[in-house]
Amino acid sequence: MxxxxxxxxxxxxxxxxxxxxxxxxxxxxxxxxxxxxxxxxxxxxxxxxxxxxxxxxxxxxxxxxxxxxxxxxxxxxxxxxxxxxxxxxxxxxxxxxxxxxxxxxxxxxxxxxxxxxxxxxxxxxxxxxxxxxxxxxxxxxxxxxxxxSPHLVGQDLVKEVMPGANTEWNDGLHEISQSEFTPQASTETCDKSYHVVAVDYGMKWNIPRHLKEMGCRVTIVPGNATAEEILALEPDGVFLSNGPGDPRPLLYAVEAIRGLLGKKPVFGICLGQQLLGMALGGEIYKLKFGHRGANQPVLNKETGRVEITSQNHGFALDINTMPEGTEITHINLNDQTIEGIRHRDLKAFGVQYHPEASAGPHDSAYLFGEFRKMMAN
Structure with a gap:
């Protein structure tokens, strides 16, 4: 029955x-x-x-x-x-x-x-x-x-999914993924083995796979790691991962990012971009029903090209609160919300969507290459 x-x-x-x-x-x-x-x-x-x-x-x-x-x-x-x-x-x-x-x-x-x-x-x-x-x-x-039932807004859901200790990541892209992966990001490896510290707020594993595929050494740290703890690992760049829920309660993460800005190149994805935006002075609001799927159109304002992207978020940066010095690099074509930011003076940028895909299109895999170039310069 x-x-x-x-x-x-x-x-x-x-x-x-x-x-x-x-x-x-x-x-x-x-x-x-x-x-x-x-x-x-x-x-x-x-x-x-x-x-x-x-x-x-x-x-x-x-x-x-x-x-x-x-x-x-x-x-x-x-x-x-x-x-x-x-x-x-x-x-x-x-x-x-x-x-x-x-x-x-x-x-x-x-x-x-x-x-x-x-x-x-x-x-x-x-x-x-x-x-x-x-x-x-x-x-x-x-x-x-x-x-x-309690509402998702205002809860710190990151602490339920982040790791408890630092780990070294050693897994590259799987063979089935490599055959479909964007060549410019998969075959252009680092000139040297840059050390990336990836702050894990609930990170998808395909992100460190991409970083490893570029030849980078990847150390994963918990989402509540302080700026001092991250800098003590002597990274060439810091990655801010995706993660669940409302970014506004994560003041410990915002404080840590502020301690990194201007000292190391920073690249954030999804929740990582929201936290980066907050650290720069921007504000967050909740979307009505969010963006979740593998077919979300995003305009790259620098190139004029449209990227089809994989997304999963229910919050966004308020475009009217982004401080001076911050450029809006990508826009969602469905509702005109922020999909990418970059600071003009600090080596820091982020995107709201998922360039690592898994699952989804690989239009935006070039962003890992952009991070590599930022660490090299």
């Missing part, structure tokens, strides 16, 4: 479907991702900590799960919502089904949901708190739980 599952939103809407993956009950901010593929990378992205992720593509799980396409060693998201789960996947790389993978990692999945209706509601009313349950199937009880 097929088990039921329910997703209740804080606005009183309830969606009923069929359970897959783990049993239980979890709350989180309900968001959506527009990618057609790459569900394994999405599931293992720590930036989804505290969220219930809805996939807009109608069938998910058709190529199963494998050992290589992971961005972290555990799943941080709180639930997974799909229209239809493929129960007979096929791929020569597959090691298990998506159903088994979620069950093994304790994540609840729900299928049979009208995901178009759910996404339209989020687009109309904004991302909201929800409860996904296989044990409580009473609508009113679930609605009350959703309304009483």
């Amino acid at each position: 097929t088990e039921l599952a329910k997703l209740a939103l804080s606005d009183g809407t309830v969606f009923t479907g069929r359970r897959f993956g783990a049993e239980g009950e979890h709350f989180g901010e309900v968001v959506f991702n527009t990618s057609m593929t790459g569900y394994q990378e999405i599931l293992t992205d720590p930036s989804y900590n505290g969220q219930i992720v809805t996939m807009t593509y109608p069938m998910i799980g058709n190529y199963g799960v494998n050992r290589d396409d992971v961005e972290r060693d555990r799943l941080a998201l709180k639930g997974f919502v799909v229209k239809e789960l493929c129960r007979e996947p096929s791929s020569y790389r597959m090691t298990m089904t998506l159903d088994d993978y979620l069950r093994e990692n304790g994540v609840i999945g729900i299928e049979g949901v009208d995901t178009r209706a759910l996404v339209r509601r989020i687009r109309s009313d904004g991302a909201m708190t929800g409860v996904l349950s296989t044990i409580d199937l009473d609508d009113q009880s679930l609605i009350q739980k959703a309304q009483q």
Whole structure:
């Protein structure tokens, strides 16, 4: 007998479907991702900590799960919502089904949901708190739980996913990725082995893979590392990673970045760019429903070219608060929000999207080369 599952939103809407993956009950901010593929990378992205992720593509799980396409060693998201789960996947790389993978990692999945209706509601009313349950199937009880659940805004979700100690990274890009990777970023290695300290706020593993592929030595440090601790490692450059949630509570990270600016080249991605922007004096606001998917168009203002990018964020820098000396280098073509910044005098830049892709297009891989050039000059 097929088990039921329910997703209740804080606005009183309830969606009923069929359970897959783990049993239980979890709350989180309900968001959506527009990618057609790459569900394994999405599931293992720590930036989804505290969220219930809805996939807009109608069938998910058709190529199963494998050992290589992971961005972290555990799943941080709180639930997974799909229209239809493929129960007979096929791929020569597959090691298990998506159903088994979620069950093994304790994540609840729900299928049979009208995901178009759910996404339209989020687009109309904004991302909201929800409860996904296989044990409580009473609508009113679930609605009350959703309304009483803590909101993602104001929480420090980074401390739940960042590492506990410094580590050296030794893994390069996987062979299957290299064959598709942008040549200018993968074949032009460093003239010398630059040392990059990567500050891990919930970093996707494909980022240090790219840095390693350029010939750089990569040391990963926890997101709460101080400027003094980072500088003591004698880096040639500092990388600020992606991560989950609201950047505004992360004052310890902002303070550390301020202590690095002007002393070492700095490159930030996603949450890392937001924290860099805050360190420069900019302000943050929450987007209505965020940008999540592998098909987001971004204008590079310096070249005039449009890049199709992979994104996952619910907050953005306020373009009206960026201080003098900061240039806006990239703009989102859907809503004109900031997608890239650079300081004119300090060796510091960042982008809101994910040039490491995984999954997604490789239009923006050149940015790792830009970081290398900044360390060389």
